[in-house]
Amino acid sequence: MASLPIISPHGHTDPSWFAGNAPFGNAAELLLHPDHYLFRMLYSQGISLDALGIGNPGADPRESWRLFARNYHLFRGTPSRMWMDWVFADAFGFDVQFSGETSDLYYDRITEALATDAFRPRALFDRFGIEVIATTESPLDTLGHHAAIRAANASGEWSGRVITAYRPDPVVDPEFGGFRDNLARFSELSGEDAFSYAGYLAAHRNRRACFEAMGATSTDHGHPTAATADLSDAEAEALFARVTGPAVSPADAELFRAHMLTVMAGMSLDDGLVMQIHPGAFRNHNAWLFEHYGRDKGADIPTGTDYVHALRPLLGRYGNEAGLTVILFTLDETSYARELAPLAGHYPALKLGPAWWFHDSPEGMRRFRSQTTETAGFYNTVGFNDDTRAFLSIPARHDVARRIDCGFLAGLVAEHRMAEWEAAELAIDLSYNLAKAAYKL
Amino acid sequence: MASLPIISPHGHTDPSWFAGNAPFGNAAELLLHPDHYLFRMLYSQGISLDALGIGNPGADPRESWRLFARNYHLFRGTPSRMWMDWVFADAFGFDVQFSGETSDLYYDRITEALATDAFRPRALFDRFGIEVIATTESPLDTLGHHAAIRAANASGEWSGRVITAYRPDPVVDPEFGGFRDNLARFSELSGEDAFSYAGYLAAHRNRRACFEAMGATSTDHGHPTAATADLSDAEAEALFARVTGPAVSPADAELFRAHMLTVMAGMSLDDGLVMQIHPGAFRNHNAWLFEHYGRDKGADIPTGTDYVHALRPLLGRYGNEAGLTVILFTLDETSYARELAPLAGHYPALKLGPAWWFHDSPEGMRRFRSQTTETAGFYNTVGFNDDTRAFLSIPARHDVARRIDCGFLAGLVAEHRMAEWEAAELAIDLSYNLAKAAYKL
Amino acid sequence: MASLPIISPHGHTDPSWFAGNAPFGNAAELLLHPDHYLFRMLYSQGISLDALGIGNPGADPRESWRLFARNYHLFRGTPSRMWMDWVFADAFGFDVQFSGETSDLYYDRITEALATDAFRPRALFDRFGIEVIATTESPLDTLGHHAAIRAANASGEWSGRVITAYRPDPVVDPEFGGFRDNLARFSELSGEDAFSYAGYLAAHRNRRACFEAMGATSTDHGHPTAATADLSDAEAEALFARVTGPAVSPADAELFRAHMLTVMAGMSLDDGLVMQIHPGAFRNHNAWLFEHYGRDKGADIPTGTDYVHALRPLLGRYGNEAGLTVILFTLDETSYARELAPLAGHYPALKLGPAWWFHDSPEGMRRFRSQTTETAGFYNTVGFNDDTRAFLSIPARHDVARRIDCGFLAGLVAEHRMAEWEAAELAIDLSYNLAKAAYKL
Structure with missing residues (x-):
């Protein structure tokens, strides 16, 4: 398994590394x-x-x-x-x-x-055996680095496959810093009036298409909770007017984020982008640290996360669509056996992302497999992703995941719950095929 | 262990199979x-x-x-x-x-x-080594198939022991489809006026006695939550009037279910029926599927379930009764070590049912044992039950449970936490004796 | 590892045993x-x-x-x-x-x-290889037995080291039996007017100093929840007036306990006492038993416990203080990987206490290590404590903990995640050094 190419469908490496190769x-x-x-x-x-x-x-x-x-x-x-x-x-x-x-x-x-x-970045990319890697950009990103990489691909200068992913939190979350400024920029880049609800939706469609042109096959949504909502057009328009106004209530912000997850699922059904939902982090828990050092300084803490009630509006609208793929992640392992595996083992639109963040670890992966497999099976999961900006660690992370999955499969073989040839087939699926298929790579 | 007879004290096979033997x-x-x-x-x-x-x-x-x-x-x-x-x-x-x-x-x-x-059903029953199997019927069932089986037993035509169990959800849950019609039928079958609170309680007593005459040793209660309540007679009467009226509020429905669990516990203390509580499923989560295909189509999803606060009213009334047996099940494994084992390891009336439904699996059973044994011991659990309508799988399910329990015991012996003879004794208890004793079979 | 001296930094043995040696x-x-x-x-x-x-x-x-x-x-x-x-x-x-x-x-x-x-107690203490043991006393205890032990130490009669710990629940929890009487006694012992907020704080400072004179290096706080609050002086004074008045609302009682955790953390920063928080038990769940047999009769049941939101006020005030040590315990294992390890793996002031109470067991300890180590490491934990009043079992409890920790380390070595010499170093740290360092012994 060690020599299989790396599929990295979700991560946070910097595309400028591969564009500039400095x-x-x-x-x-x-x-x-x-x-x-x-x-x-x-x-x-x-x-x-x-x-x-x-x-x-x-x-x-x-x-x-x-x-x-x-x-x-x-x-x-x-x-x-x-x-x-x-x-x-x-x-x-x-x-x-x-x-x-x-x-x-x-x-x-x-x-x-x-x-x-x-x-240099491109040499490491080649040496690491990366078949494809996705970065993550905001709709406000002009994707210039990705264009440069594609130009290098086209000219034969470099063959590495680097694609983007659509992460719209800055224009979906009314509590995101600079939300109104973001909408102004969103309007500018899309050529739509993102301050009207219809224009706002059109802007998303426009930017999603631009992202697809830069290889994107997925979107990514990092919300505080897994709440979804399915508002009528009139309700949604009224809510949009409130959250783009001067003062936004926390309840309205949450409802808007919730509604937009359902809207995004609908757009995914149209344009084919795979949808990823990453809920449940209490961001910037340490106020002093945030004030002095800013975001992403290790002070995000998981919280208990409900999926069963939270996802029902989205699933009620689109859950039975076999043509849609929504990949769920969690920081709350109590949901593996209780909620996520039963949901993914039923709804055609749902799949489970791998053990995430704090749980991207040997014991975390073992808990993921032992708590989801019996109800959701292996084929409602999507293989491994490294989710990292630590570029040099990518091969190590995939190596750990492959070892742990192979160990889990070996246990099933040792207990006579599966034939050895089935485990061999599954080992390749878990390491390579499932990610490629789920993310349409 | 493989050759011990099967005790199946809780399941959903169809008694008509054994009555008609088609x-x-x-x-x-x-x-x-x-x-x-x-x-x-x-x-x-x-x-x-x-x-x-x-x-x-x-x-x-x-x-x-x-x-x-x-x-x-x-x-x-x-x-x-x-x-x-x-x-x-x-x-x-x-x-x-x-x-x-x-x-x-x-x-x-x-x-x-x-x-x-x-x-044919009876031949398989005999071949599978089933000593006794319980089916589950509603109080509205006339138990004709069970009468036919008992007649076959009496005539010497067949010796298989098939008993019923009392599952009163259709007449206890005001949100159950056709609740008022059910009460009308309940009146008819019991000869009591089930639209007055006193008559309603008498109807339960009447039907419970009929079920006992058909071998029942247990009742079964499948509520959305584990909530219990202990209302005064006046409060209960007023609530009964409301939930049998034209419009029932969700809060009243929940309170009535909660109160009825305590009432049922009281009746169990009187008539000796063992009481089983199965809470925590969000039924028919997929609205579209429910509309087009109906109930029990794999779209029931577990939810987080509280026991500590929820059961306190019932336990406050009857928890110290050593003559009462209330068996708790859960779909929320987080309650094993935190709530269920501490409760069952203290209250004389409580015992723990086996790993249930999605957790009726090797890993699920291992989690059950490793998370309950150290606090509740083995003797506050009640052995295995298969809970299935898939008749042919019953021996397989008991076989899996026996293997997993024996594996768990072997681990304790290997770590010198128990002598080998004790594990051998326990293996028979977990596979056979405990179910027989707890369910009075 | 078996022969290392025992460090018992948190327990409930009776100091009169060692004072009187009867x-x-x-x-x-x-x-x-x-x-x-x-x-x-x-x-x-x-x-x-x-x-x-x-x-x-x-x-x-x-x-x-x-x-x-x-x-x-x-x-x-x-x-x-x-x-x-x-x-x-x-x-x-x-x-x-x-x-x-x-x-x-x-x-x-x-x-x-x-x-x-x-x-006799002292002979067993010596035979058991106890280097130091902490008992737990209320601020209303005059610490006479501790004084007697110290006199025996000073005279050369006995060299055993027995220290106290400050457990202020009876004067911090307005719902504690006899709260107002306790404050009267608190005033008497401290020479301060504990019925004014300023005097009440001074009384704590006074008693803490007395406890330190009897060897105390820690405080202990057994609250129903982990809630903390950080009130202004004016708010705190007004609240204090209400909770010392004739009728205390549950919300005020909870808020006062919450505020006092933050106050106690501040005092710990001043006087150096290590702070322990033990939340999450529903005390005296069995009302009948409590009425007839009193407290501590096995009827305390764990409940779900939130830390992420609950601790934020205290952590916002003192969490970044490297000079403060707050040790967290839990009865809710779902918080290990989701909340406690991420919090302790970030905040300088936080450390994790060992698997506690119902989880002081082989499987409980294994879950603790496998669910906290990957995010918090070993060095944000504080070794083992026995937490017991069963004096004779103390060596057995430490022996179990050492065996389980060594088994966990052996697994890491066997999987090549750690060198053998590192495991050997860690085994001593987990059994001896970490407790000594964390509790300043």
Whole structure:
């Protein structure tokens, strides 16, 4: 299984890497600073973000790296440890353990390697065996980097397949920072009047088509809850007027997000984009940290998430459509056996995304399989996705997922619940075929 | 353990099978059409219920069966796969795998077998080693089939022990379809005026006695939640007047169901019937499917279920009665360790039913044991029940349960937490003795 | 690992044992009567508390003991069985199994042993290898026994280290029995006017300092929920006036408890006491039992517990303080992976206490490690504590915890997720160093 190509249908790598193919910087800048799994753990043990160089460009990257190295024991038993060990050993060829003592050796060798052609983004992409990778952009993105990549593809300069995905939260969530400004920009880019409800819907259709032209096969929706609603046109128009007005109530914001999930499902039925719903994170839980360091600093915390009642309006409208694919993710594992597997094991439109975020880990994956398979089977799941901006860790993440799935299958074979040839077939499905099919890649 | 007789204290087989002993029909009609585990999975992958012959008597059963056969891989890793494999191999003697290629072979051989005497209901009952099986009837059932079976027992024609169980939802739940008509029929059958509260209670007592005369040792209550209430007579009478009136509010319906659980517990203390509570399913989640295909089509979805607050009124009234047995089931596994095991490990009246419905599976049973045993022990559980209308799968289901329980016990022995002789004793208790004792069989 | 000294930073042994060093009484009085794990299980199977001698001093202890012995099979698969087996074999040297047949043999030999010097409290403390043990006292306790122990330490009479912990529930919870009387006594002991808000806070500071003088390094807070609040001084004063008035509303009581958690965190930042929060038990669920037998009779039942929203006020005020340690416990395992590990893996002030109460068991500990480690790591946990008043079981409990943790580490080594030397280092950390460091012992 280790040598199968990588299908990465959902992630957050930066398309400018593959468009410009500029070398990455130093070890800290590439591996530590963008990885909130790493610095949240260090921060939890009293290490300041400033010292790690987070939100503090003046910090010496070598010193930040030393701090990380001296505290590498904190990651024992975590997936970060597995991913980093892979990056160190397989991507950079280290054969001594990472620690305070080897910190500088690591820093220097990694930083030197990054300056070479073999470590430029496109070379790594090719070396990692990535067949296709999706990035995630807002409807306000002009997709210039993607156009550049496609030009490089067309000219024969590079054959790597990099596609975008439509993530409309900035123009769907009335509580998103700068929502009205976003709508202005949305109007501009789409040539529609996004301040009227009809124009707003037309703008979505327009931008979705532009995204499809840049390879998109999916949309992605990161809502606080899984709430959906199915309003009449008149109700929706009135609500739209309120949420685009000067003061938006939390209830209206939630209802608008809920309604838009159903609207987006309808558009997906029309244009074929696969729809992903990622609910259940309490974003920026740490107010002080948010104020001083901003978003995505490791302070998003999962909350209990209901799906059974929340999804019923959307499913009542589109759940029986076999031509639609809605992929559900969760941060609340209690929903695996109780809600998600029973829903996905019934509704034709539903599939289950892999163990996500904090649960993208050996034990998390095992819980996912052991709690969903008996009710939803394997074929209502969609394979693995890495969901990461840590580019170098992508092969490691897929490797972990393949190992865990193969271990799970081996258990079924050992208990005589499946023949060995079936497990072999499934191993390829889970690692490769299902993602390709579900995301239409 | 494999050869112990089967005690099946809770299930949904049709008593007319054992009363009339008519041959079963074809493979699709016997094995596919009544099994919502099977067709919900097929439906989830975009296969239409019509093509499977569900709600579509005109479908060719051989074609429906082929559709099932070609998609048998969907069941990999599910308990349905284990049960069907057992039925195919052990009940029908197949030694080639079921698949699209062997579909017709299977269809023909099964359909032929079903026409023989060896596959009539009573012959299978005897061959399966069933010591006793309970069916489930509504208070509106006249129990004619059960009377016929008892007559066959008395005449020496057949010795199989088939008993009924009292499932009063149609006359307890004001939101049940035809509730007022049901009460009219309830009056008729009981000779009491079920439209007065006193007459209504008397009608229950009357029908419970009739059920006991047909062997019943238990009642069964399938409520949306585990809510109980303990109203004064005056409050109960006023509520009864409201819920039997023309318009019933959801709150009144819930309160009446809640109150009736406590009333039923009181009657159980009087007449000795064991009480089973099965809460937590959102019934008919898929409105379109319900409208077109009706109930029990695989669209019931579990929801989060509270027991600690919900059961307190009933337990406050009867929880300390060692002479009462209330068996709790759940679809919400989060309650195993948090609520159900602590409650059952304290209240004399409470016991825990086995892993239920979606959790009647190897992993589901393992979670049940590993999450309840340390707090409630084994002796506050009641052994296995199959809860099925898929008659041929009954031995397979008990076989799976015995294997999983033996595996769990073996783990405790291997860790030196129990002596081997104790595990051997417990294996028989979990497979046979506990069900017999808890259900007074 | 077995021979490492025992660090017991949180428990409920009686300091008078170590102060007076009087012999324990008979087998039933020492081992059965104070252990609600034991008698709750016996009660759940219909055995009366009176017959067990609970709340019934007239019961013959030998007969109560026989009842326990005859029903010892009820504990198969429970941690009580493991602890009792250790006590019988290791503390008392039995080599025949405990049962109805050996009941009197056990009763006599244990009761005789307890009369000897080798089984006096201090001798057992020394024999058990306890390096330090914390008891738990209310602010209304004069700590006389602790003073006596310290005098014995100072005089060289005994070197055992026994410290107290500050458990202010009786003066923090307006719904605690005798709250106003408690405040009167609180005033008396502290020399402050605890009926004014300023005086009340000063009384806490005064008593905390007294506790520190008796070795306390921690406080302990057993609230119904994890709710915290951060009121302004004016709001807090007004609330204090209401909750010390004649009629307290449940909402005010909850808000006051919530506010006081934040106040206590602030005091901990000042005086260095480690703060423990133990939420989520529905106390005295069985009203009849409470009325007839009182508190702590095995009728406390866990409930679903939210941490993400509940702790935000406290964390917003103090969560980023690396100098503060707040240790969280839970009875709701669904929060391990979803809430507690993500919170502890981010906030510098937070750490996770071990698997608690019903979850202080092999499977409970395994779930704790497998659900928290990947997100919070090992170093945001604080080792084991026994939390018990069953003194003789303390070595057994630590032994179980060490075995389970070593088994978990062995699994990581076997899967090549950690080097063997790292596991060996961690085993000592989890058994000894982390508790010592987290509790400042």
